[in-house]
Amino acid sequence: MSDEIVKVDRLFKKYGKRAEWAVEDVSFDVKAGEIVGLLGHNGAGKSTTLRCLEGMLPFDRGNISICGRDIVRDPIGAKSQMGFVTDDHAVFVKMTGVQYLDFICDVYKVPVGVRKERYRELESVFALGDSVRDLIASYSHGMRQKICMMGSLVHRPKLWVLDEPMTGLDPRTMRAVRELMTDYAKSGNGILFSSHALDTVAKLCDRVVLIRKGKQVSDLNVREIAASDPDFDFEEYYLSNES
Amino acid sequence: MKAESRKVLGALLRKQFCESAASFAKGNFNVVGFAVRTLLIVALIAIFVVFFGDFADVYLAVTTDGEPAPLTRAFELMTMVYAAIMALTVIGAMTALERELFSSEDVRIFSALPIGANTIFAAKAIVIYARQTLVCTVCVLTANITVAAHASVEWYFWLVTALSCPLLPMLSVGIASVLALPIHALKVLLKDRFAATFVLITLVTAALLFAYAYLLRLVSSMLLGEDLRYFFNDAVMAKIAAVVAWLHPADLFAALLTGKDVLSSALVIAAVLVVCFALSLIFIKLILTRALKAQVSSGGVRHLTARAQRRALSPLAALIKKEFLLIFRTPDYMFSYFSVALVVPLLVYFCMSISSALVVRLIGISCDLELALFLSLLFGSLANVFCTTNISRDGMMFYSVKVMPLGYRSVVFSKVLLCLVVAVLSQLLTAILLCAAGGLDVLHALFVFAVASAFSFSQICFATRIDFDHAKFSSQPDGEIKEQSNTAALVVVVGMLTAFAVGGAVLASRMALSLRGLAQEYGFLTYLIGGALAVVAAAGGWIFLVFRLKERYYRFEGGVL
Structure with missing residues (x-):
């Protein structure tokens, strides 16, 4: 399909020589304009799935494509369509915020002419203020989270991948990020994120992929269900299927 | 100490023991690296025993x-030895204390x-x-046993030796x-002042180099002048006695060893x-209060003047810039990268000035080209230790870079290139210095530069690939690598052996031919x-790096993910 941004097909991943699969037979897709949530208990395999999708980790079986580009056969092509926020907010702490954004722009080949405008747009959401000129080493947890998010969007990716994005953010920024996610998806991009914040997932997601002990339990269209069943309780559904 | 505190202290010590033992755990223990490090230490001790024994004689x-x-000579000798050991252990303890109390997570x-x-302090x-x-036991036993082998010692010499270890x-x-505390205050003062840190590091390095040059000149005058015995004339001995009188409390241990007072x-x-x-109890109270406060609060932030770039960089250039900033803004890396590389030319020059004349004096043949080659390879290999953390240095950011649309070549080669720039620059300065003041003609200097650069390239390639295959990411909050890795020991040993093999081969051939x-x-x-x-080494290094890369x-x- 032309509007298919992510396609994960029968993904299997094992760590080292361990006998059990970290991810076993997981398949889902994300279409343009969709927000898809990846849910599961701690250690269920959400982060591993996202890391395989981002090309951070190799996987044993299956196929992953981003905007039609295979992550194994055309890693650079696939990665250039993606912006990511990792759960550990790994960032170059010896750079200032601006230098980090410049680095990302250089890597994703964002023209110099549009950078200023994009920095301004992102600043209006994340409000780092003058801190953007400080060394990232001096940032708080939440500020690192913000600069990671800014870096993940500055090149306007088709797919925005976020691992636990709301952790460490203040309520105002959390709301701003939620609005940004909705707007970003509406403008024809895809968003895939993992979270434990069920209310956020219920408010934002079009679909939810539930993973339990590495296996996919369901791929649920929460919008359709909520529309057809006003009594549908997402939290109840999640807790009854999660363990 | 109360029973409760003792229990807590026991728990803290067990925690530190578990952390230390983790590097020896199955699957985590690098046998080759450990063997190489042990071998290196044993070799250094052996060299010390031989030279120090002759000197003591x-x-x-x-x-x-x-x-x-x-008896007086033994007292002076032991005072100097104990002073050196104390200086070594004070610097080591100071660094460890500062790191453990102010930087450790x-x-x-x-x-x-x-x-x-x-x-907390007691545990640390x-x-x-x-x-x-x-460390002290190894140093004291090595020095004292060597002295005892060259002088007659009494029973109390051994008693004091055993007591001085703890x-x-x-x-x-x-x-x-x-x-x-003052060291920490200095570090706080220099925090985020990278240019000032660079100047300070360069000044300290220059001072050390000056001392080293002075020492070499002394050795040179001893080796090239009259017999060593005549070097220690009454004037020199009076100076030594004056210096020894100032070396407290090392002189007290020496006095006990020699049965004096x-x-x-x-x-x-x-x-x-x-x-x-x-x-230490008083200061520790001060240090700990500061340490805990400093650790809990994020401390003052110094605004930098970095602004958005005016022109776009290619991905490779952006990666190199990123590496450069990481090095320039981490004092330990800065020292390893810039200062050591700048010191190499001078080290080669000083050693060349001694060894060149010494060889002529010993065998009557000039081997300047071969010696220059040998020394350039030897010191060049020591300066390249920095490249042994080319991958590990990135920490978890290595994975973040992996997610970016960058080819593996750009990521790995940017690191090789950055190390190569400083290695080649260092070898170029060496060649210029040898050409200008060391007696080598331009062609010979160019040859030494080319060969040494090729070997540096080879070493960087090998080190980068070994680090890639055995990457260990730091658990420090800033990702800085504080411990020397097994890769570093391996690369240093192999680099030195290569320098000895290649330098030895050219020197031996030159000497053999000259004698005939x-x-x-x-x-x-x-x-x-x-x-x-050089061609074989460079090609071998390159193939080793890119093979199935x-x-x-x-x-x-790899790393810690």
Whole structure:
């Protein structure tokens, strides 16, 4: 399909020589304009799935494509369509915020002419203020989270991948990020994120992929269900299927 | 100490033991690296024993006013040895204390737990003291056994030797705890002032280099001048005696070893120990309060003047810039990268000036080209240690870079290139210095530059790939690597062996040919051997680096993930 941004097909991943699969037979897709949530208990395999999708980790079986580009056969092509926020907010702490954004722009080949405008747009959401000129080493947890998010969007990716994005953010920024996610998806991009914040997932997601002990339990269209069943309780559904 | 505090102290010590033992755990233990490091230490001890033994022989026989004074000489010798060991252990303890109390992540955790400041310090100090005792025991035993093998010693020499192993580190840790606070204050002052840090590091390096040059000149005058015995004339001995008189409290240990002023020396040592203990308790109170505050608060932030770039960089250039900033803004990396590389030319030059004349004096043949090659390779290999953390240095950011649309070549080669720039620059400066002041002609200097650069390239390639295959990411909050890795030891040993093999081959061929009067006819052999081996090394390094690199890069799961 032309509007298919992510396609994960029968993904299997094992760590080292361990006998059990970290991810076993997981398949889902994300279409343009969709927000898809990846849910599961701690250690269920959400982060591993996202890391395989981002090309951070190799996987044993299956196929992953981003905007039609295979992550194994055309890693650079696939990665250039993606912006990511990792759960550990790994960032170059010896750079200032601006230098980090410049680095990302250089890597994703964002023209110099549009950078200023994009920095301004992102600043209006994340409000780092003058801190953007400080060394990232001096940032708080939440500020690192913000600069990671800014870096993940500055090149306007088709797919925005976020691992636990709301952790460490203040309520105002959390709301701003939620609005940004909705707007970003509406403008024809895809968003895939993992979270434990069920209310956020219920408010934002079009679909939810539930993973339990590495296996996919369901791929649920929460919008359709909520529309057809006003009594549908997402939290109840999640807790009854999660363990 | 209360029973509760003792239990907590036991728990803290067990935690530190578990952390230390983790590197020896199955699957985590690098046997080859460990063996290489042990071998390196044993080799260094062996070299020290041989040279120090010869020196002790000569020094103990030195006369003053025409009279032999073996007891006085032994006292002076042992004072200098103990002073050197104390300096070494004080610096080591000071660095460890400063790092453990101000930079270590666990103090931040401890500050939130119901653990008293004294207990935290006791746990840290015991571990530092244990490490210092180990270092001290190796140094003291090596030096004292060597001296005992060259002089007649009494039973109390061995008693004091045994006692000084646990006592010297006590003094060192006591002195270090007093010095840790001003050192920390200096670090806070220099925080985020990268240019100032660079200037300071360069000045310290220059001062060390000056001392080194002075020492070399001394050695040079001893080796090239008259017999070593005559070097220690009355004037020199008077200077030595004056210096020794200032070396407290090392002179007290030396006095005990030689049976001089036993009672007063023992009492003064005991008093110094008590003072050190009391001072360290007072200062530790100050240090810990500051440490806990500094760890819990993020501290002051200095605004930098960095602004958005005016022009776009290519991905490779952006990666190189990123690497450069990481190095320039981490003082330890800055020292390893810039300062060591800048020091290499001078080290080669000084050693060349001694060894060149020495070889002529010993065998009557000039081997300047071969010596320059040997020394450039040797010191060049030591300066390239920085490249052994090319991958590990990135920490978890290596994975973040892996997610970006960058080819594996750009990511890995940017690191090789950055190391190569400074290695080549260092070798170029060496060649210029040797050409301008070291007696080498331009062609020879160019040859030395080309061969040494090729070997540096090879070493960087090997080191980068080994680090890639055995990457260990730091657990420090800033990702900085504080410990020397096994890869570093392996690369240093192999680099030195290569320098000895290649340098030895060209030197041996030159000497053999000269002695047979064939030096002119077969002079090309140096170029042939050096040139051919350089090409082989560079090609070998490159192949080792790129062999299945693409596959390994995309399947990389190393570090700590």
